[in-house]
Amino acid sequence: MIDFLEQNSMYLVLIIALVIWAGIFLYLNKIDRNLKKLEREEQK
Amino acid sequence: MNNAYKIIVLVSITLVLIGTTVVPIPFIPGLGDKARIIYLHVPMSWIAVLSFLLSMIYSVQYLRKKDLVQDVKAQSAAEVGFLFTILATVTGSLWAKFNWGSFWNWDPRETSIFILLLIYGAYFSLRSAIENHDQKAKLSSVYAIIAFVTVPFFIFIMPRIVDSLHPADTIVDNQGKINMNPVMLSIFLFSLFSFTLLFFWILNVRMRTEKLKLSRISKNNS
Numbered sequence: 001m002i003d004f005l006e007q008n009s010m011y012l013v014l015i016i017a018l019v020i021w022a023g024i025f026l027y028l029n030k031i032d033r034n035l036k037k038l039e040r041e042e043q044k
Numbered sequence: 045m046n047n048a049y050k051i052i053v054l055v056s057i058t059l060v061l062i063g064t065t066v067v068p069i070p071f072i073p074g075l076g077d078k079a080r081i082i083y084l085h086v087p088m089s090w091i092a093v094l095s096f097l098l099s100m101i102y103s104v105q106y107l108r109k110k111d112l113v114q115d116v117k118a119q120s121a122a123e124v125g126f127l128f129t130i131l132a133t134v135t136g137s138l139w140a141k142f143n144w145g146s147f148w149n150w151d152p153r154e155t156s157i158f159i160l161l162l163i164y165g166a167y168f169s170l171r172s173a174i175e176n177h178d179q180k181a182k183l184s185s186v187y188a189i190i191a192f193v194t195v196p197f198f199i200f201i202m203p204r205i206v207d208s209l210h211p212a213d214t215i216v217d218n219q220g221k222i223n224m225n226p227v228m229l230s231i232f233l234f235s236l237f238s239f240t241l242l243f244f245w246i247l248n249v250r251m252r253t254e255k256l257k258l259s260r261i262s263k264n265n266s
Contacts, residue, residue, distance in 0.1 A: 011065070018058065032045060035256070
């Protein structure tokens with residue numbers, strides 16, 4: 001695996017980019033869900 | 045935002061990242077694999093222009109209706125635009141390090157995006173300097189409209205009238221014809237589309253947060 005990534009560094013870039021993107025997506029989704037809760041409380 | 049929209053954003057940005065890194069591109073003299081930056085850097089700039097345009101439109105709507113919700117929408121759009129301008133600057137600067145040898149060269153494109161950052165930085169300074177909500181909204185709306193007038197000049201005109209090292213004919217050539225490999229073009233267009241979807245989600249979250257803040261402030265005041 002390490003040998004493969006050493007020879008194909010673009011895949012390593014892809015893995016890092018996907019991990020960062022997953023973090024951004026989960027964070028954004030969490031804010032969105034919390035906002036929905038607050039909006040519901042505000043309407044009550 | 046509904047779950048279907050989120051799933052579309054998740055899948056499309058993931059596909060863009062896969063397309064950016066592992067799909068082979070034709071050899072471009074002087075650029076090579078560094079040409080892949082186009083899939084990320086150009087959408088960032090496009091979103092910056094789009095959000096500053098939206099900020100200007102919401103500012104006009106505020107001045108017409110005197111509705112503070114329009115003002116917080118204008119502020120949110122400017123904030124997201126500022127974030128994407130920083131991202132465009134950082135991605136461009138990293139590319140410049142590997143292509144031109146240094147992170148910052150005061151190239152016309154770099155200079156114009158720097159001035160744009162200062163202009164919109166001043167917008168946030170203006171907002172934070174005024175406490176009265178109505179006065180803040182009125183002055184910053186006028187400022188956002190004037191600030192947007194400079195955007196087409198700094199993004200589209202100035203880099204083209206001054207000699208620049210920045211690649212100018214990677215997408216469209218001098219005759220206005222599309223000058224890009226079909227595979228690259230399709231990934232590039234898909235990237236523009238996907239990042240635009242992501243932008244609207246971020247903008248939606250930011251606007252809802254500000255609207256919630258506004259309604260709590262008005263509840264506390266009443």
